[in-house]
Amino acid sequence: MIEIKGVCKSFNNLEVLKGISLTINDGEIYGIIGQSGAGKSTLLRCINGLEDYQDGEILIDNVLVSNKDSKVLRNLQKQMGMIFQDFNLLTRLNVYENVELPMKFWGINTKSEEAKKKINELISLVGLDDKKNARPSELSGGQQQRVAIARALVLDPKILLCDEATSALDPSITKEILTLLQEINKKLGITIVVVTHQMEVVKQICQRVSFLKDGQVLAEGKPEDLFVHPIKEVKTFLQDESTLLPEAGINIQLFFTDKTSEPVLTKMARELNVDFSIVWAKLEDFRSNIYGSLVINFEAKNKEDVIKYLEKENVLWEEL
Numbered sequence: 001m002i003e004i005k006g007v008c009k010s011f012n013n014l015e016v017l018k019g020i021s022l023t024i025n026d027g028e029i030y031g032i033i034g035q036s037g038a039g040k041s042t043l044l045r046c047i048n049g050l051e052d053y054q055d056g057e058i059l060i061d062n063v064l065v066s067n068k069d070s071k072v073l074r075n076l077q078k079q080m081g082m083i084f085q086d087f088n089l090l091t092r093l094n095v096y097e098n099v100e101l102p103m104k105f106w107g108i109n110t111k112s113e114e115a116k117k118k119i120n121e122l123i124s125l126v127g128l129d130d131k132k133n134a135r136p137s138e139l140s141g142g143q144q145q146r147v148a149i150a151r152a153l154v155l156d157p158k159i160l161l162c163d164e165a166t167s168a169l170d171p172s173i174t175k176e177i178l179t180l181l182q183e184i185n186k187k188l189g190i191t192i193v194v195v196t197h198q199m200e201v202v203k204q205i206c207q208r209v210s211f212l213k214d215g216q217v218l219a220e221g222k223p224e225d226l227f228v229h230p231i232k233e234v235k236t237f238l239q240d241e242s243t244l245l246p247e248a249g250i251n252i253q254l255f256f257t258d259k260t261s262e263p264v265l266t267k268m269a270r271e272l273n274v275d276f277s278i279v280w281a282k283l284e285d286f287r288s289n290i291y292g293s294l295v296i297n298f299e300a301k302n303k304e305d306v307i308k309y310l311e312k313e314n315v316l317w318e319e320l
């Protein structure tokens with residue numbers, strides 16, 4: 001378990017983390033989302049002890065992350081693998097040697113059968129069996145990130161920290177890498193912390209997410225909760241498209257969760273004898289649960305009936 005309690009961090013006079021508190025459970029895929037400059041990378045670097053912090057506590061399984069005791073810190077760091085946006089592979093080494101590198105760094109005998117087996121298994125796991133001897137320059141971005149993932153797992157970490165790991169990849173490759181991370185989470189039971197500015201990433205794999213702005217956690221919850229009832233700042237971040245609305249009549253946004261669906265609308269039109277126009281509609285996919293959101297416009301005289309009906313049908317709604 002990762003416990004972050006009131007963590008504050010400044011660079012000279014610049015306060016970058018302003019009392020961050022959150023808890024990440026074992027085996028969870030946890031997202032930290034926010035705009036560039038929000039403090040996401042700094043927080044991740046504090047978690048793995050690459051940065052020191054001035055106030056608060058970060059505990060990994062009840063052990064304090066602190067540079068006061070370098071032996072304790074090194075042991076903690078061994079339990080955390082990390083991957084980055086730009087892969088950070090060594091260009092003069094091939095795939096096998098890149099994955100082997102952390103073992104060498106830790107003085108582990110990489111010629112042993114056990115070590116060789118581990119390296120080969122990980123290369124298999126990330127789907128690069130036929131690329132063992134390739135150099136990074138001979139690989140696509142997605143393949144390079146696969147190497148980085150194998151390398152991050154070679155010391156059997158409990159936690160995998162991902163800093164914008166898919167931000168340099170196109171959408172279809174992003175999906176493949178996220179699917180791989182999910183597999184790793186399931187197969188190896190590793191806790192994964194995903195730092196990203198991409199809502200799509202959080203929606204696809206995170207069980208819970210924190211929204212970070214100006215060094216503070218402004219919202220926390222399941223991705224679908226953040227999305228269905230976003231606070232103002234999250235709305236702005238998502239650049240909600242509900243800008244162009246008809247001026248006449250009433251505009252109501254409906255959220256369809258997996259328990260509700262569009263037939264509610266046609267039924268409502270029939271039962272209340274009310275005409276709606278659909279202003280815009282969008283479907284969102286959260287870890288295979290479909291959530292829809294829809295804005296309808298209708299005459300003001302029907303407002304009371306419509307709201308009553310929506311309440312009765314347990315449809316989430318918001319007047320715009």
Ligand SMILES: Nc1ncnc2c1ncn2[C@@H]1O[C@H](COP(=O)(O)OP(=O)(O)O)[C@@H](O)[C@H]1O
Binds near residue numbers: 036038041
């Ligand atoms: N080593 C550093 N020295 C000074 N300022 C830094 C340093 N690293 C990050 N910052 C500043 O801290 C703030 C948060 O940065 P960062 O954690 O990288 O945000 P994010 O990852 O959310 O984009 C930014 O204003 C950035 O300029």
Ligand SMILES: [Mg+2]
Binds near residue numbers: 040042164
């Ligand atoms: Mg960053």
